[in-house]
Amino acid sequence: MTDMQSQDDVFFVRQEMLAAAPPPTRVHGVWPWMRVNLFGSVGDTILTIVGVIVALWVVVPMIEWAFIHAVWNGSRDACAAQTDGACWAFVKANLGQYIYGRYPDPERWRVNLFFLLMAAGIVPLAIPAVPYKGFNLLYLYILFPLIAGFLLVGGVFGLPMVETPLWGGLFLTLVVSYVGMAMSLPMGIVLALGRRSKMPAVQVVCVFFIEFCRGVPLITVLFMAGILLPLFLPTGVNFDKLLRALLGLSFFAAAYMAEVVRGGLQAIPKGQFEGARSLGLGYWTMMRLIILPQAITIVIPGIVNTFIGLFKDTSLVYIISIFELLYTVRNSFSDPTWAASTVPTSGLVFAAVVFWIFCFGMSRYSKFTEDRLRVGYKR
Amino acid sequence: MAVADAGRLSASRDRWYNNPLVRSIAVQIILVAAVLGSVSWFANNTVTNLHERGIASGFGFLGQRAGFDIVTFLPTNSSSTYGYMLLAGLLDTVVVSLLSIAIATVMGLIVGIARLSSNWLIRTIATVYIEVLRNIPPLLVILFFYLAVIASLPAIRDAMQVGDFTLSNRGFFMPAPVFGANFDIVLIAFLVSLAIAWGVRTWAFARRMRTGQGFPSGWVGLAIVVVLTAAAFVAAGAPLSFDIPVKTRFNINGGWTIAPEFASLFLALGIYTASFIAEIVRSGVMAVNRGQTEAARALGLQGGQVLRLVVLPQALRVIIPPLTSEYLNITKNTSLALAVGFADLVAVGNNVLNPTGQSIEVVAVWMAFYLGLSIVISVAMNWFNARIALKER
Numbered sequence: 001m002t003d004m005q006s007q008d009d010v011f012f013v014r015q016e017m018l019a020a021a022p023p024p025t026r027v028h029g030v031w032p033w034m035r036v037n038l039f040g041s042v043g044d045t046i047l048t049i050v051g052v053i054v055a056l057w058v059v060v061p062m063i064e065w066a067f068i069h070a071v072w073n074g075s076r077d078a079c080a081a082q083t084d085g086a087c088w089a090f091v092k093a094n095l096g097q098y099i100y101g102r103y104p105d106p107e108r109w110r111v112n113l114f115f116l117l118m119a120a121g122i123v124p125l126a127i128p129a130v131p132y133k134g135f136n137l138l139y140l141y142i143l144f145p146l147i148a149g150f151l152l153v154g155g156v157f158g159l160p161m162v163e164t165p166l167w168g169g170l171f172l173t174l175v176v177s178y179v180g181m182a183m184s185l186p187m188g189i190v191l192a193l194g195r196r197s198k199m200p201a202v203q204v205v206c207v208f209f210i211e212f213c214r215g216v217p218l219i220t221v222l223f224m225a226g227i228l229l230p231l232f233l234p235t236g237v238n239f240d241k242l243l244r245a246l247l248g249l250s251f252f253a254a255a256y257m258a259e260v261v262r263g264g265l266q267a268i269p270k271g272q273f274e275g276a277r278s279l280g281l282g283y284w285t286m287m288r289l290i291i292l293p294q295a296i297t298i299v300i301p302g303i304v305n306t307f308i309g310l311f312k313d314t315s316l317v318y319i320i321s322i323f324e325l326l327y328t329v330r331n332s333f334s335d336p337t338w339a340a341s342t343v344p345t346s347g348l349v350f351a352a353v354v355f356w357i358f359c360f361g362m363s364r365y366s367k368f369t370e371d372r373l374r375v376g377y378k379r
Numbered sequence: 380m381a382v383a384d385a386g387r388l389s390a391s392r393d394r395w396y397n398n399p400l401v402r403s404i405a406v407q408i409i410l411v412a413a414v415l416g417s418v419s420w421f422a423n424n425t426v427t428n429l430h431e432r433g434i435a436s437g438f439g440f441l442g443q444r445a446g447f448d449i450v451t452f453l454p455t456n457s458s459s460t461y462g463y464m465l466l467a468g469l470l471d472t473v474v475v476s477l478l479s480i481a482i483a484t485v486m487g488l489i490v491g492i493a494r495l496s497s498n499w500l501i502r503t504i505a506t507v508y509i510e511v512l513r514n515i516p517p518l519l520v521i522l523f524f525y526l527a528v529i530a531s532l533p534a535i536r537d538a539m540q541v542g543d544f545t546l547s548n549r550g551f552f553m554p555a556p557v558f559g560a561n562f563d564i565v566l567i568a569f570l571v572s573l574a575i576a577w578g579v580r581t582w583a584f585a586r587r588m589r590t591g592q593g594f595p596s597g598w599v600g601l602a603i604v605v606v607l608t609a610a611a612f613v614a615a616g617a618p619l620s621f622d623i624p625v626k627t628r629f630n631i632n633g634g635w636t637i638a639p640e641f642a643s644l645f646l647a648l649g650i651y652t653a654s655f656i657a658e659i660v661r662s663g664v665m666a667v668n669r670g671q672t673e674a675a676r677a678l679g680l681q682g683g684q685v686l687r688l689v690v691l692p693q694a695l696r697v698i699i700p701p702l703t704s705e706y707l708n709i710t711k712n713t714s715l716a717l718a719v720g721f722a723d724l725v726a727v728g729n730n731v732l733n734p735t736g737q738s739i740e741v742v743a744v745w746m747a748f749y750l751g752l753s754i755v756i757s758v759a760m761n762w763f764n765a766r767i768a769l770k771e772r
Contacts, residue, residue: 038499044498047496199407202410215754217711217745228742231428312515315519318718319715326516345526351519356514360514363513
């Protein structure tokens with residue numbers, strides 16, 4: 001009897017229904033989104049309010065400065081009168097100089113043609129679906145530099161000679177970064193292979209070079225190229241300052257590129273090397289046909305990141321007085337006909353936007369290849 | 380033996396020039412010869428060139444009188460030697476690097492955590508910050524601070540003033556502490572109290588390991604340090620006064636000054652590098668598995684303990700190596716001081732190089748310093764990395 005009672009205590013059967021629960025809160029729409037993402041808790045709400053204040057405090061004056069109070073046209077007087085707005089008139093007046101440097105006016109079509117030829121090589125290379133990548137590379141490495149060299153320097157085919165000290169602006173920035181990128185990639189590959197080589201002398205030389213370049217600031221390498229290189233060469237032998245800077249920049253970037261490529265080489269499973277060897281391939285054939293295509297593909301994002309770094313670093317040739325974009329812009333501030341307090345800020349913002357567009361574009365491209373590769377490697 | 384085996388495969392493998400060992404030795408000999416050859420060729424040319432220009436090589440010039448003066452943290456004057464000037468530049472590089480590293484780390488940490496926030500607005504602000512700063516050359520950021528931000532501050536005449544602190548386009552002026560006669564007593568008391576606090580901490584930890592009883596060693600230690608140091612300060616007769624900057628019509632004299640060149644350099648480098656550090660912090664925190672947090676919670680650890688004992692040690696393992704290279708990058712980027720005229724090692728070296736023509740020696744000093752620093756920092760970070768590495772059986 002007592003047993004039955006205790007069983008009654010243990011078992012419980014609900015007799016009535018539960019009260020209906022309220023409908024689920026909406027998860028779509030503006031308000032639910034705000035509740036989740038902006039006002040999740042008390043702390044969150046405070047953060048949001050602080051964030052709004054900060055954003056307004058920064059963004060509103062910026063818009064006012066760049067657009068509402070800005071001087072778009074006119075001369076120095078208009079800019080000097082408007083002290084709380086950008087002086088875009090100054091940028092407009094100097095735009096030709098910012099793009100072409102001191103390249104003579106009647107010859108600027110040559111620079112434009114150079115831009116066009118460059119785009120014609122790089123755009124199809126960047127789009128994965130476009131075929132004939134081999135020919136594309138051939139064009140970018142041999143044909144384009146040859147044409148561009150003759151076109152820009154001149155002195156042949158009836159083109160007047162334009163000395164490199166006259167080059168400048170965005171155009172020179174692009175020349176420097178193109179040469180740096182084109183040179184650093186193959187040099188970096190060779191250095192990376194050397195670093196992974198089993199020959200001790202080769203390995204030591206490559207490690208020394210890579211670690212040396214990565215350990216010192218670019219400025220000192222540029223100084224070395226600019227000041228020491230003429231000392232190292234026989235008396236009387238000298239070459240163009242721009243060319244020396246290009247050499248220094250390429251060596252410097254190659255060291256960084258080598259480390260990126262090495263990462264790719266290390267990611268290739270040992271079986272690939274052994275498989276290639278067992279097929280009877282020699283070292284170079286194995287590298288060319290089996291290893292490098294895989295290794296390079298893996299590290300394309302890393303390569304593009306190195307390119308971004310290189311593009312930003314081109315601004316440093318400024319230090320040895322080569323008129324790339326940033327130096328051209330800074331130099332234009334000393335123009336007495338444009339002496340106004342807003343001029344330096346406007347010029348620098350313009351340069352920043354130009355650099356930003358190129359670098360951001362490249363970083364988006366890097367992201368795009370990363371995503372594309374991840375799809376390819378999904379198992 | 381290997382040669383004999385290869386011989387059985389085919390005749391062509393048997394040729395001496397196809398032997399891998401022979402090839403490897405030949406390649407190495409050629410490479411070494413080429414490197415040595417070009418180095419000696421360069422050296423030979425250099426000697427000839429220097430001789431023709433009448434420049435004596437060697438580091439003897441370091442002892443000569445420089446004849447120029449620069450503003451550095453070390454007091455210099457026009458009769459200082461070249462060597463002393465370079466030393467002053469080196470010190471400036473170290474100071475500006477350390478300051479930039481501090482700013483970049485703090486800002487990077489904040490922005491990196493903000494980037495992980497569940498709050499959309501905070502996350503977006505952090506993302507915009509990172510994407511804008513990462514894609515602009517550091518030199519441009521420095522120039523922007525120098526020519527746009529600091530240059531647009533008010534002139535001395537109508538400078539912003541809070542108490543004895545003044546902000547103008549000539550720099551940031553603040554009172555400088557002047558240490559009295561007995562200040563070393565306070566310093567010693569501070570160090571002693573630190574040692575005592577450390578002892579308390581060690582004792583508390585040992586007791587906790589033994590008995591499981593907790594002890595608020597942090598608060599007690601702080602109290603020991605504050606009370607002891609303050610007591611020593613009062614006992615020594617408060618040996619501290621301030622040199623307050625005095626404003627004249629066109630300038631401000633006395634006190635401490637943060638010059639525009641210095642400020643623009645460390646602010647720009649700090650803010651620029653913070654965008655990279657933020658991404659490193661974010662990836663580090665994201666690399667720690669969610670299960671780790673949940674397991675720590677299940678063990679009964681509290682919020683702060685979970686972060687301190689479980690998440691951060693694992694995140695640091697991912698964060699430290701790239702963070703090291705960012706710190707090295709900051710140090711190398713301080714060489715951009717040349718563009719704004721702050722006297723760091725490279726800028727001073729440039730000043731020394733022009734009158735003396737000792738370009739090789741100056742470049743050698745630069746390279747030795749930066750390479751040495753790289754090696755020291757890498758060794759230190761490798762040690763730290765090994766310390767926090769995964770402890771496996």
